[in-house]
Amino acid sequence: KAGVTQTPRYLIKTRGQQVTLSCSPISGHRSVSWYQQTPGQGLQFLFEYFSETQRNKGNFPGRFSGRQFSNSRSEMNVSTLELGDSALYLCASSPDRVEYNEQFFGPGTRLTVL
Amino acid sequence: KQEVTQIPAALSVPEGENLVLNCSFTDSAIYNLQWFRQDPGKGLTSLLLIQSSQREQTSGRLNASLDKSSGRSTLYIAASQPGDSATYLCASTGANSKLTFGKGITLSVRP
Numbered sequence: 164k165a166g167v168t169q170t171p172r173y174l175i176k177t178r179g180q181q182v183t184l185s186c187s188p189i190s191g192h193r194s195v196s197w198y199q200q201t202p203g204q205g206l207q208f209l210f211e212y213f214s215e216t217q218r219n220k221g222n223f224p225g226r227f228s229g230r231q232f233s234n235s236r237s238e239m240n241v242s243t244l245e246l247g248d249s250a251l252y253l254c255a256s257s258p259d260r261v262e263y264n265e266q267f268f269g270p271g272t273r274l275t276v277l
Numbered sequence: 278k279q280e281v282t283q284i285p286a287a288l289s290v291p292e293g294e295n296l297v298l299n300c301s302f303t304d305s306a307i308y309n310l311q312w313f314r315q316d317p318g319k320g321l322t323s324l325l326l327i328q329s330s331q332r333e334q335t336s337g338r339l340n341a342s343l344d345k346s347s348g349r350s351t352l353y354i355a356a357s358q359p360g361d362s363a364t365y366l367c368a369s370t371g372a373n374s375k376l377t378f379g380k381g382i383t384l385s386v387r388p
Contacts, residue, residue, distance in 0.1 A: 207378075
């Protein structure tokens with residue numbers, strides 16, 4: 164089975180722009196979660212989608228949004244980029260509800276905001 | 278609010294040594310605890326998942342234990358190898374379905 168894939172792998176943007184990141188979960192997985200990883204804050208939860216519905220959201224501003232499609236693929240959007248948004252963005256998929264299942268991570272998208 | 282702590286932040290051991298990585302968490306109301314490995318610049322690789330009703334899980338040279346009452350988990354690595362060098366993170370899954378991560382332990386195994 165193919166693993167979790169994320170595109171693009173690297174992205175350079177300037178302040179004020181917006182960006183869309185994509186995540187394709189492992190085939191058959193219904194849950195997709197997104198995380199931001201920075202050297203200072205470590206890994207922080209952004210949001211989780213299950214069957215096209217956002218189940219939970221972390222403590223991030225409304226500039227961060229996401230969605231999940233009927234094929235479980237997910238996109239994350241960040242509008243009005245700030246320098247502090249530079250980070251590795253990781254998505255993880257799980258067969259079902261994350262409370263009872265292992266999460267499998269993709270390689271991440273490295274976003275640099277100039 | 279759940280807090281997950283991993284101490285020390287870095288560890289260096291000679292090849293062949295058995296070692297234990299520690300993880301502590303403040304809220305025992307967790308569904309599970311997961312250990313991950315991260316190589317520099319890469320994503321996370323799942324190592325072991327322990328459900329809240331379990332005490333331990335084993336995979337090859339790795340053994341993870343969970344003690345919810347004391348808020349502790351350990352990852353035991355037997356006969357360490359240079360290829361084990363990486364950052365090891367633990368994460369708990371709470372009632373809001375999110376993983377709360379520790380900052381990780383960067384392990385270096387010297388040949």
